[in-house]
Amino acid sequence: MVDPGRPAKPEALRALVLRLARENDTWGYRRTHGELLNLGWKVAASTVWEILKQAGVDPAPRRADRSWARFLAAQAQGILAVDVLHVDTVFPRRVFVLFFIEHGTRRVHIVGVTRNVTAEWATQQARNLLMCLDDVRTAGIRCLIRDNADYFTEAFDTVFTAVGTRVVPILPGAPRMNAIAERWVFSCRREATDRVLITGERHPRLLADEYAAHHNEHRPTRTSVPPMGGGTAPDRWRSVRPAGAGCR
Numbered sequence: 001m002v003d004p005g006r007p008a009k010p011e012a013l014r015a016l017v018l019r020l021a022r023e024n025d026t027w028g029y030r031r032t033h034g035e036l037l038n039l040g041w042k043v044a045a046s047t048v049w050e051i052l053k054q055a056g057v058d059p060a061p062r063r064a065d066r067s068w069a070r071f072l073a074a075q076a077q078g079i080l081a082v083d084v085l086h087v088d089t090v091f092p093r094r095v096f097v098l099f100f101i102e103h104g105t106r107r108v109h110i111v112g113v114t115r116n117v118t119a120e121w122a123t124q125q126a127r128n129l130l131m132c133l134d135d136v137r138t139a140g141i142r143c144l145i146r147d148n149a150d151y152f153t154e155a156f157d158t159v160f161t162a163v164g165t166r167v168v169p170i171l172p173g174a175p176r177m178n179a180i181a182e183r184w185v186f187s188c189r190r191e192a193t194d195r196v197l198i199t200g201e202r203h204p205r206l207l208a209d210e211y212a213a214h215h216n217e218h219r220p221t222r223t224s225v226p227p228m229g230g231g232t233a234p235d236r237w238r239s240v241r242p243a244g245a246g247c248r
Contacts, residue, residue: 013041017051023075072103072180078142079103080165082126083181084117084149087193087204095201097208098125101181108184108212113205119153126159141165145178184215 016039020032027035029052033045072079085097096117100109112125130138144160144167146152157167170177192211198204 013043013047014051014055016041017048018055018057021052021057075103075143077104078140079145080141080143081145081178081181082152083147083178083185085185085188085193085208087198087207089198089200089203091199095198095204097204098122099181099184099208099212100129101184103180106180106184107216110205110208110212113201113208115201117149117151119151119155122151123153123156123159126156130159130163138163143168145170145181147175147178148172187215 013036017032017036020027020035024032029049030045032052033043033048036043036048080100080102082098082100085099087095087097089095093115096114097110098112098114098117100111101107102109109129111129112121114121141160141163142165144165146156146167147170152169160167168177175182188208188211192207193204196203196207198207
């Protein structure tokens with residue numbers, strides 16, 4: 001008779017152990033084991049150690065990296081960033097595109113285009129974004145990264161803190177704290193807006209929408225990580241149209 005050996009570890013247990021280790025880099029396997037017991041999992045400490053070892057996860061002291069990059073990587077699934085892309089027209093005039101980007105999936109959401117960014121306008125666009133999401137989806141946003149522009153006021157922050165999101169303003173002189181949003185701005189300019197003569201406010205809105213759709217659905221480097229709150233990327237979020245146009 002062939003010995004079937006020990007049963008395979010449940011995939012849900014393996015995923016939970018790796019998530020706890022990823023999001024809590026100071027926890028060793030014994031601390032992780034204790035937290036699993038509190039959650040109702042009846043497993044041995046050696047099982048936790050084996051899962052971490054098979055996944056190539058280093059012991060806690062080697063994982064205790066307190067850098068900003070480490071924080072972004074560990075918490076990417078719950079981080080949303082906001083920034084403004086400015087576009088110069090041929091007249092010349094400057095038009096501003098307000099957008100949000102998910103860190104976990106790099107999905108971009110265009111929420112509004114205007115010639116004059118005001119605090120009231122930015123706050124309304126934030127409300128429009130959350131109105132297009134149900135409660136479960138909104139709960140997936142744990143952290144919002146923004147810069148210190150005048151139009152990101154306390155009222156803007158309150159829109160997100162009211163749903164349990166922590167707002168993290170970047171430090172003065174440290175634009176790399178919002179590097180993922182800045183990178184999308186650079187890509188959009190290089191691949192879209194800098195290649196076209198912009199004639200008015202409607203033109204950059206169309207360009208931004210089309211480039212965001214390309215970036216979200218067709219770009220080869222687009223990550224396959226599920227978006228916040230689960231579900232497939234197209235079902236989880238939709239690009240948000242400017243005020244009065246509804247959601248799509």
